[in-house]
Amino acid sequence: xSNRTGxxxxxxxxxxxxxxSIVQDxxxxxxARLPIAFEKGEGCWLTSTNGVRFFDALSxxxxxxxxxxxxxxxxxxxxxxxxxVHTSNLYEIDSQRRLxxxxxALSKMDRIFFCNSGAEANEAAIKxxxxxxxxxxxxxxxxxxxxxxxxxxxxxxxxxxGNPKVQQGFAPLVPGFQHVPYDDAQALxxxxxxxxxxxxxxxxxxxxxxxxxxxxxDYLRNVRRLCDDHGLLMMLDxxxxxxxxxxxxxxxxxxxxxxxxxxLAKALGNGxxxxxxxxxxxxxxxxxxxxxxxxxxxxxxxCAAALAxxxxxxxxxAPRLAQARGAQLLAELRVGLRDLPMxxxxxxxGLMIGIELNQDCSDLVTRALEARLLINVTxxxxxxxxxxxxxxEEETTQLARQVIALIRDFAAQHTAKPx
Ligand code: PLP
Numbered sequence: 001x002s003n004r005t006g007x008x009x010x011x012x013x014x015x016x017x018x019x020x021s022i023v024q025d026x027x028x029x030x031x032a033r034l035p036i037a038f039e040k041g042e043g044c045w046l047t048s049t050n051g052v053r054f055f056d057a058l059s060x061x062x063x064x065x066x067x068x069x070x071x072x073x074x075x076x077x078x079x080x081x082x083x084x085v086h087t088s089n090l091y092e093i094d095s096q097r098r099l100x101x102x103x104x105a106l107s108k109m110d111r112i113f114f115c116n117s118g119a120e121a122n123e124a125a126i127k128x129x130x131x132x133x134x135x136x137x138x139x140x141x142x143x144x145x146x147x148x149x150x151x152x153x154x155x156x157x158x159x160x161x162g163n164p165k166v167q168q169g170f171a172p173l174v175p176g177f178q179h180v181p182y183d184d185a186q187a188l189x190x191x192x193x194x195x196x197x198x199x200x201x202x203x204x205x206x207x208x209x210x211x212x213x214x215x216x217x218d219y220l221r222n223v224r225r226l227c228d229d230h231g232l233l234m235m236l237d238x239x240x241x242x243x244x245x246x247x248x249x250x251x252x253x254x255x256x257x258x259x260x261x262x263x264l265a266k267a268l269g270n271g272x273x274x275x276x277x278x279x280x281x282x283x284x285x286x287x288x289x290x291x292x293x294x295x296x297x298x299x300x301x302x303c304a305a306a307l308a309x310x311x312x313x314x315x316x317x318a319p320r321l322a323q324a325r326g327a328q329l330l331a332e333l334r335v336g337l338r339d340l341p342m343x344x345x346x347x348x349x350g351l352m353i354g355i356e357l358n359q360d361c362s363d364l365v366t367r368a369l370e371a372r373l374l375i376n377v378t379x380x381x382x383x384x385x386x387x388x389x390x391x392x393e394e395e396t397t398q399l400a401r402q403v404i405a406l407i408r409d410f411a412a413q414h415t416a417k418p419x
Contacts (some may be wrong), residue, residue: 034369041068044395046374056374057387057399061132062208062240062352065267066312067388069092072215076308077115077301086299095303102310106249109278113287114298116273118239118265124277124292125202125235125261130176131286132233133199141174141199143235144191146182148379150209151202151237160202163210175325182207183215185222188288192230200233200261201226205251210315211379212354214347220257227260233283235261239275240352243267244313244389247350254349272305274298305330322350328396329353329385336404342411344381352393354409355383364410373402383407 007161037045044067046054048062055394059065066073080095086094100112113124126143145151147162158166159174162182167173178195180187182203192198193236201223207213221237227234236259241251245267246252252262260283265275275297294304312318330348333355337343345358360380367374387399 034365036369043067043069044391052371052372052373054369055395055399055402057385057403058374058376059267059268059386059388060271061376062245062386063266065243065245065318066269066270066309066316067390068271070214070309070312070390072269072312073272073305073308076304077272078306080301083300085301086296088295088299089293093298093300095300095307096298099298099306099310102307103264103276103278105308107262107278109262109279109281110284113277113279113292114302115265115275115277115294116261116296116302117152117275118237119154119157119275120297121239121263121265121275121277122151122157122202122237122292123154124162124287125200125237125263126160127292128261128277128279128283128286129200129202129233129235131291132283133197135286136199138197138199140197142176142178142182142195142197144178144188144195144198144201144202146207146391147179148182148207148210148213149204149237149315150207151204151239152253181225182210182213183219185219185226188223189226192226192232198230198232200235202235204236204237204241205244205255206349206352208242208352208384209378210384211356212347212352212384213241217255220252220255224257225260231259235259235263237263239263239265243309244318244322245350245386246352247326248319251349254300268309269302269305270309272302274302274306301399316390318389319350325387325389325391325393325396326350326353326394329387329400332397332400333403336400337407340407340411342414343407348385351385351387351389353385354378355403357381357383357407357410359414361407361410364406367410368392368402371402373399373406375403 037049039049041048046056071278130141145160149162151157151160156174159177238250241266262278268274279314334346342357344358346355362377378384
């Protein structure tokens with residue numbers, strides 16, 4: 001039997017190129033996709049189905065932190081697939097236990113629930129917080145989240161998300177959420193005081209989709225203090241910032257703040273779907289047998305990928321790589337863009353970098369694609385760069401040059417009037 005579904009299936013590739021509308025028609029149009037498909041990747045590079053190489057400065061949105069087709073991760077996936085892909089959480093899964101132990105040691109958390117995505121990890125955190133409240137006799141627990149946040153697309157996580165666009169058309173939303181401005185400890189304190197039955201605060205340590213918003217250095221420490229003072233769970237969504245992206249294993253490490261609950265996904269399996277909800281102390285005791293579950297969550301294949309990912313990240317000291325290349329990229333971008341009035345800010349932590357312009361620049365994504373570069377624009381006017389952490393020094397300089405040239409061209413063609 002011929003293998004019709006493998007990555008090198010020429011028939012499929014040609015079909016996609018010949019009649020994209022037919023292929024797309026059967027897929028719900030939930031994504032505004034760019035007209036390009038890739039068939040293989042290596043490190044920071046992707047090759048399109050028509051054989052063109054692109055530099056990936058996005059890593060599948062902070063997923064392939066070790067680059068594409070990392071040999072150690074690929075080998076671990078292959079070996080596991082040949083041995084055992086799935087059993088179910090009805091039985092013990094040794095690799096899940098080992099992964100939990102490793103992650104707990106790295107994060108200084110106590111217990112972990114495994115799922116398949118960031119939204120699911122946050123759903124687990126939300127359920128945990130509600131139960132935590134119920135255990136204290138609170139019947140209608142409230143979770144405070146931030147405006148400008150993104151926590152996922154399930155009903156509870158889109159309600160938690162502080163962006164009306166994500167919620168539009170999905171009312172009735174889930175009760176029990178209250179939003180406050182991000183990076184404003186005073187506003188949080190007021191909301192905690194004025195809202196009855198608050199049980200938890202859920203925040204991103206850096207807002208990713210919200211425009212790479214890095215809070216003031218003492219923000220998370222203040223949130224921690226407020227949570228301690230009021231007996232609330234501090235829950236950090238590290239789905240995008242975790243797994244070494246910002247130059248530390250977890251972004252909260254930069255501030256020495258330890259949350260009670262932390263969520264991970266994206267880069268945890270370097271592309272193989274896996275999410276995790278980590279908890280410590282009292283929070284780690286909340287979910288018991290039968291209270292939550294997932295068919296696929298933490299199955300042998302996903303855990304093999306995550307264990308290999310962790311091993312490579314530890315061996316290569318991935319936080320240090322992100323720090324070094326991130327500092328280089330930020331410095332080069334700042335020098336190259338410093339005289340452009342259109343550039344409001346060039347900011348970043350590790351290899352999570354945002355270049356904020358004073359007007360909508362979504363158009364830059366297509367211009368970059370034409371220049372064989374994959375980037376992203378978030379919150380309308382923030383160019384977001386999330387290259388693989390294995391990017392070399394030369395590739396970093398090349399990326400900075402390309403991005404500077406793109407923004408300079410864009411600026412030259414637009415009046416620098418704020419929109
Ligand atoms: N939380 C954050 C901070 C994210 O950036 C995302 C995705 O971009 C999610 C949650 C949702 O993750 P997923 O798309 O895996 O459900």
